[in-house]
Amino acid sequence: MSKIDERCTSAYEELRIAELAEYEILDTPNEAAFDELVEVASIICEAPIAVINFIDRDRQWFKAIKGLPIRETPLDVSICAHAILQSGLFIIPDTTLDERFSSNPLVIGDPHLRFYAGALLENESGYPLGTLCVLDYQPRELTDKQRFALQALANQVMAHMELMLSHRYQKQLILELEATREEMARLAATDMLTGLLNRRAFEQRLHEALALVKRGAPTAALVMVDLDHFKRINDAFGHPVGDDVLKRFTTLCLAVFRETDVIARWGGEEFMLLMPNTSVEKAQQAAKRLLNKLANTSMAAEPTTPIYVTVSIGICPLNANSQLEERLRTVDGLLYQAKRQGRNGVVLENTAPEVTPKNNDS
Numbered sequence: 001m002s003k004i005d006e007r008c009t010s011a012y013e014e015l016r017i018a019e020l021a022e023y024e025i026l027d028t029p030n031e032a033a034f035d036e037l038v039e040v041a042s043i044i045c046e047a048p049i050a051v052i053n054f055i056d057r058d059r060q061w062f063k064a065i066k067g068l069p070i071r072e073t074p075l076d077v078s079i080c081a082h083a084i085l086q087s088g089l090f091i092i093p094d095t096t097l098d099e100r101f102s103s104n105p106l107v108i109g110d111p112h113l114r115f116y117a118g119a120l121l122e123n124e125s126g127y128p129l130g131t132l133c134v135l136d137y138q139p140r141e142l143t144d145k146q147r148f149a150l151q152a153l154a155n156q157v158m159a160h161m162e163l164m165l166s167h168r169y170q171k172q173l174i175l176e177l178e179a180t181r182e183e184m185a186r187l188a189a190t191d192m193l194t195g196l197l198n199r200r201a202f203e204q205r206l207h208e209a210l211a212l213v214k215r216g217a218p219t220a221a222l223v224m225v226d227l228d229h230f231k232r233i234n235d236a237f238g239h240p241v242g243d244d245v246l247k248r249f250t251t252l253c254l255a256v257f258r259e260t261d262v263i264a265r266w267g268g269e270e271f272m273l274l275m276p277n278t279s280v281e282k283a284q285q286a287a288k289r290l291l292n293k294l295a296n297t298s299m300a301a302e303p304t305t306p307i308y309v310t311v312s313i314g315i316c317p318l319n320a321n322s323q324l325e326e327r328l329r330t331v332d333g334l335l336y337q338a339k340r341q342g343r344n345g346v347v348l349e350n351t352a353p354e355v356t357p358k359n360n361d362s
């Protein structure tokens, strides 16, 4: 099959259109780089009209045009549509003497085009996307130097487009890398079962919160929550049900506590909360809301076999004098004090132990 025959097949045309689409150049605004190349082509070839055009599915569209006030024409009047079917320069010294163009409306009517010389805009894969062409109102020829220059300028048009394309690919790649990096950071900070912050991420947030408190932000409350006798749930219903209970418990916590409270899975069936701008007394009220909610909410997926859980809670303040390690040890101690006192209760630092009535302790 000859090159012209191959380029006339619809399969080839589909591939060519797809290649053109990759550059995302159709219907884009004027750009100085293209306008200047058209201007230079016009000067060198001493032609009143010069055009950078692309052959779309059913139109030719001009990225840059000098000498004519149009932006596109239908494909059936396009001389360039013929140019892209062959290799090298396509030159029609006198359109009125060429039977392919002698009845073309742009030849017999306005703007009465008589001379055409087009250099292919061929991309790196060898697909002809359009032309850089010069036109005149009278029959003529190009000198060898003008032919050389026209093709060289067309190569520059294509080189510029390849650069723009690779620049766009690079930008896309950077965006994808950035999204992947963010996703990895999110995953690294997330507990996979509950979707809450994990211990490492929570410690980071604690550091930041403490730094703020030390610089004058209001006192925060550190709250540690541990599900009571969670082992029994696993033993009675199996580990997957235990997992499900942890997830439901998480959802309940997210509903009970403020959006500004930072909730994390500290490990196993232990959870930690940072309540910014909150006194231990206010934190205790929130903790009691959790106990009450748990007393009335089954954590089971199946309504037929309800599962109720209780929690033990320790609460201590984070203030300007706090040291993180010491605060973590303290809140852990308060939690186990609540366990020792019978579970299903809250213990605050430096206050009389307060334990709510128990309903499922052993």
Ligand SMILES: Nc1nc2c(ncn2[C@@H]2O[C@H](COP(=O)(O)OP(=O)(O)OP(=O)(O)O)[C@@H](O)[C@H]2O)c(=O)[nH]1
Binding pocket: 193, 226, 227, 228, 229, 230, 231, 232, 234, 238, 239, 240, 241, 242, 243, 244, 246, 267, 268, 269, 339, 343
């Ligand atoms: N299903 C499930 N169980 C877990 C997970 N992480 C920890 N556990 C279980 O949590 C239970 C914790 O048991 P213990 O440390 O004895 O504590 P407990 O039974 O809650 O008793 P107290 O804390 O003393 O009230 C163990 O059975 C662990 O296997 C988890 O991700 N999924």
